Amino acid sequence: MLKGIIILLAFFLGGEFIAQLFAWPIPGSVIGMLLLFVFLLLRGSLPKSLKHSSDSLLPFLPLFIVPASVGIVNHLYLLQQDGWLLAGAMVASLVLGIPLCGLLMQRMLKKPAKRGGN
Amino acid sequence: MHWQAAISSLWQNPYLGIFLTLLSFQLGLFLYRRSGSQPWLHPVLVSVFSLCGVILYTDLSYGRYMDSAQFLSQLLGPAIVALAVPLYENFKLLKRYWLAFVMSNLVAGAFTIGLAVLIVYAGQGSEVSVNTMWTKSITTAIAIEIAPGIGGVAALAAALVMFTGILGSLIAPSLFKVFNINHPAAQGTALGVCAHAVGTARALEMGSIQGAFAALSMSFMGLLCALLLPFLV
Numbered sequence: 001m002l003k004g005i006i007i008l009l010a011f012f013l014g015g016e017f018i019a020q021l022f023a024w025p026i027p028g029s030v031i032g033m034l035l036l037f038v039f040l041l042l043r044g045s046l047p048k049s050l051k052h053s054s055d056s057l058l059p060f061l062p063l064f065i066v067p068a069s070v071g072i073v074n075h076l077y078l079l080q081q082d083g084w085l086l087a088g089a090m091v092a093s094l095v096l097g098i099p100l101c102g103l104l105m106q107r108m109l110k111k112p113a114k115r116g117g118n
Numbered sequence: 119m120h121w122q123a124a125i126s127s128l129w130q131n132p133y134l135g136i137f138l139t140l141l142s143f144q145l146g147l148f149l150y151r152r153s154g155s156q157p158w159l160h161p162v163l164v165s166v167f168s169l170c171g172v173i174l175y176t177d178l179s180y181g182r183y184m185d186s187a188q189f190l191s192q193l194l195g196p197a198i199v200a201l202a203v204p205l206y207e208n209f210k211l212l213k214r215y216w217l218a219f220v221m222s223n224l225v226a227g228a229f230t231i232g233l234a235v236l237i238v239y240a241g242q243g244s245e246v247s248v249n250t251m252w253t254k255s256i257t258t259a260i261a262i263e264i265a266p267g268i269g270g271v272a273a274l275a276a277a278l279v280m281f282t283g284i285l286g287s288l289i290a291p292s293l294f295k296v297f298n299i300n301h302p303a304a305q306g307t308a309l310g311v312c313a314h315a316v317g318t319a320r321a322l323e324m325g326s327i328q329g330a331f332a333a334l335s336m337s338f339m340g341l342l343c344a345l346l347l348p349f350l351v
Contacts, residue, residue, distance in 0.1 A: 008196040015199070025348035027263035029198035034341060036202035046206060054200035057193075061259055062162045062315070063143050064194040067135070067187035068262045069162065069280070070169045071273030073180050078274055082238065082247040089237035090254065090282050093230040094312055098290055101226030102299035102308035108218035109301055 004053025011036045129177055135186025142168040155323070157287040157316055162258075163280060198259050205337040208330045215303055219335070222304075226311050227339050231255050250274045252351050253343070254282055257314045260340040268351040279314055286313025287320040306331025311339055 014035060016028030024031075040046060072079070079086075128134065145168065146161030153159045173180050184191075212219055235251045243251075250270030253261040258279045265275035290309055299305060302325055309317035310332035318336055322329030 005196070008199050011202075012196050012199045016195075025267045026344055027195075027198075027260070027267075029195040029263060030260060030341065030344040032195075032199040033202045033205075034345075036199055037205055040202065040206040041209070046203065051203060054203035057197050057200050058204070060193070061197045062160075063139070063165075064190050064197055065258045065262060065276060066139050066143060066162060066165050066169070067184060067191045068194075068272050069166045069258075069276035070173065070183065070187075071180060071271075072166070072277050073170045073173050075271050075274055078244065078247060078271065079277075082241075082243040085238055085241040085243045086247060086251070086278060087281065089234040089241070089251065090278065091285065092237060093234040093254070094282060094286050094289065095293070096233065097226055097230030097312045098286065098293045098308045099297040099299065100229055101222050101311050102294060102301075102304045103297055104225055105218050105222035105304035105307050106299055106301045108221060109215065109303065 001049065001052055001056070003049035004047070004051070007036075007047070007050050008032075008053060008057070011039075130182070132186050134178070135183045136189055138169060138172060138183070139165065139187050139190055155319070157284045157320065160280070160284060160316055163284070166276075166280075194259055194262070198263070201259075201337055201340075204333055208334050211303075211327075211330055212334065219303075219307060219331070219338075222307055223311055223335050223338055223342070226308070227255050227342070230312060231343075245269065246271055247274070249351060250278060252347055254278050255311060255314075255339050256343045257336050257340045258283075260344050264344055264347060267348050280316070283313045283316030287316050290317065290320065291324075302327040303331045307335045310335030 011032040012029055015030065015032030018031050019026055019028045142165040143161055146164030149159045149164055150156070150161050169183070172178060173183055231252060231254060234254050235248060238248050238251050246269065249268050250265055252268060253265050253270060253275040256264060256279065258276050261275040261279050262272045265272045286309065290313065294300070294305055299308065305324060306321045306328035309321040309328065313320065314336050318329060318332040321332035
């Protein structure tokens with residue numbers, strides 16, 4: 001467990017370091033995630049301690065986003081001003097986006113012989 | 119007895135925010151399970167709503183709440199890094215499907231984000247709203263981290279992602295039926311791109327392949343947007 005947490009923190013800090021080093025506006029956590037993913041691909045297996053730590057940490061991910069989300073109390077004016085517009089934009093993009101994504105992927109999967117066959 | 123002093127020191131206590139967050143989240147989990155996993159009773163939604171209520175109607179300010187709850191926010195970074203683990207575990211599934219997977223993520227992702235941003239822009243939404251809308255197809259945890267960097271607001275990003283997640287989970291099954299989308303990998307990917315974490319939970323209920331593909335496309339979109347948006351917007 002502890003080993004896994006150390007690995008996660010090491011990749012997190014590494015990501016933060018790289019973001020600062022190149023002055024990239026990307027969050028260090030995302031760079032850390034990418035690095036860890038590449039590391040696992042190269043290693044070809046998942047260390048048990050890492051599996052254990054991520055299994056115990058990830059179920060609480062929703063809890064960790066609560067404090068930042070509560071910040072909406074300071075931006076209620078935004079919802080008053082643009083609430084309906086934002087909701088409408090999201091409904092439209094969902095109603096069209098879900099079928100588009102599903103149909104596109106299904107089409108591509110159902111006729112693989114055309115291009116990938118030879 | 120010093121009621122007044124004792125109560126006001128309780129409001130100042132640095133553990134109060136953590137306690138209230140855990141308590142409201144537990145309440146949310148309870149309601150969510152009791153309701154048979156109704157997306158609109160998602161624990162995050164219940165928790166955020168009750169905490170907003172406490173902050174708006176009591177002496178506790180958001181600043182003071184955040185001073186305490188900061189601790190939970192700080193765990194977000196390492197938890198995002200941990201997302202690499204399920205991504206790695208599900209990665210093998212992509213072998214046969216990777217081209218279709220990448221293409222539908224790119225096309226549908228660009229389409230839903232572009233359309234939503236365009237509508238808010240055309241409807242003369244404020245600049246902050248337009249900027250925040252760019253994050254709508256990123257999983258909440260990453261959206262919160264990205265939003266401030268592109269001129270948006272983290273909390274609004276969380277609200278938007280939550281909204282699409284819940285609505286997407288509710289309407290996706292009917293859309294799949296109407297458009298005859300029955301391939302499990304296609305269903306999962308559509309849920310992951312459009313409804314993120316809430317959609318992934320819904321996809322897992324439909325089947326393990328749906329769940330795995332939803333998780334894959336959620337991570338893929340999150341990574342892609344996080345890497346590109348700060349340079350594009």
